[in-house]
Amino acid sequence: MRWFGLSDQTGPATDQISFPMRRVRAGRSLVVEGQPFEKLHLVSGGSFKCVQTDLDGYEQVLAFAIHGDIIGLDGLGQTRHGSGAVALEDATVVTLPVADLLAMGRHVPALEVLLHNAAGAEVARRGDTQYLMSAPSSEVRVARFLLQFARRQAALGHSGRRLRMCMTRRDIASYLGVAHETVSRALTALAHDGCIQVSHRDIELIDLEALNELQRVTRGRQTRERRADTASKATAAALIKAAEAAQVSTLQ
Numbered sequence: 001m002r003w004f005g006l007s008d009q010t011g012p013a014t015d016q017i018s019f020p021m022r023r024v025r026a027g028r029s030l031v032v033e034g035q036p037f038e039k040l041h042l043v044s045g046g047s048f049k050c051v052q053t054d055l056d057g058y059e060q061v062l063a064f065a066i067h068g069d070i071i072g073l074d075g076l077g078q079t080r081h082g083s084g085a086v087a088l089e090d091a092t093v094v095t096l097p098v099a100d101l102l103a104m105g106r107h108v109p110a111l112e113v114l115l116h117n118a119a120g121a122e123v124a125r126r127g128d129t130q131y132l133m134s135a136p137s138s139e140v141r142v143a144r145f146l147l148q149f150a151r152r153q154a155a156l157g158h159s160g161r162r163l164r165m166c167m168t169r170r171d172i173a174s175y176l177g178v179a180h181e182t183v184s185r186a187l188t189a190l191a192h193d194g195c196i197q198v199s200h201r202d203i204e205l206i207d208l209e210a211l212n213e214l215q216r217v218t219r220g221r222q223t224r225e226r227r228a229d230t231a232s233k234a235t236a237a238a239l240i241k242a243a244e245a246a247q248v249s250t251l252q
Helices: 098-105 109-133 138-155 169-176 180-192 208-215 224-251
Strands: 021-024 029-031 039-045 048-053 059-065 084-087 091-097 162-164 196-199 202-205
Touching: 039 098, 059 169, 091 098, 098 109, 109 138, 138 162, 138 169, 138 180, 138 202, 138 208, 169 180, 180 196
Parallel strands: none
Antiparallel strands: 021 091, 029 084, 039 091, 048 059, 048 084, 162 202, 196 202
8 A cells, every 4th residue: 555655544454455466568558448447557667658549540649657647547437448558668557456446445545545646636637738738839838748747757756857758759749639740840949949958768858947938838939940030021121121211311
């Protein structure tokens, strides 16, 4: 039970409780869409992407689960899972049979607390996703994603600046609802502006103040190229206006 962050509520009764651990190789499925809802899975190592697949076979990434997250909550109140979970790297999970949780929860309050905490965390993450998706531009969306991921890493005691991105750029693009190339361009632009430093899948947040300012943008953010183009057009317009004024003055 101490794995679940409930050490202050554990005692002889909860110390007797044990759940099986399962290893999942990178690229293998932990949960399959449509599978009967019988278990929850606590991520104890590694990471997963939670996905839905449409009729054409397109895989939509819904979330990323890391250490401490519970996978399978989409089955609560349902008879089957509405989404699947695929390991992004070699991972381990603690498997929690729902029937056992419900039966033991009547006698072990800490288990009820576990489920309530897990449900609350899931609701909070969905709120974060809605905030992320409301971003007016791809750069703002990527900035919000990086900061959210940094906060999750920091909550686990890891660096809140050096991010080990276990997912691919395509996975991030799917999650953000943009094209793969758009994510690459946004990361390049953020790096060019000195906000981040990218090395393969590792990303270091260099200028947190600038990133936090960017994530609060609600009216769009021009790209560096567009800002430069706008500035050059404004300069050209000013020069033309000055030349016209000078010509009128000469004629007078």
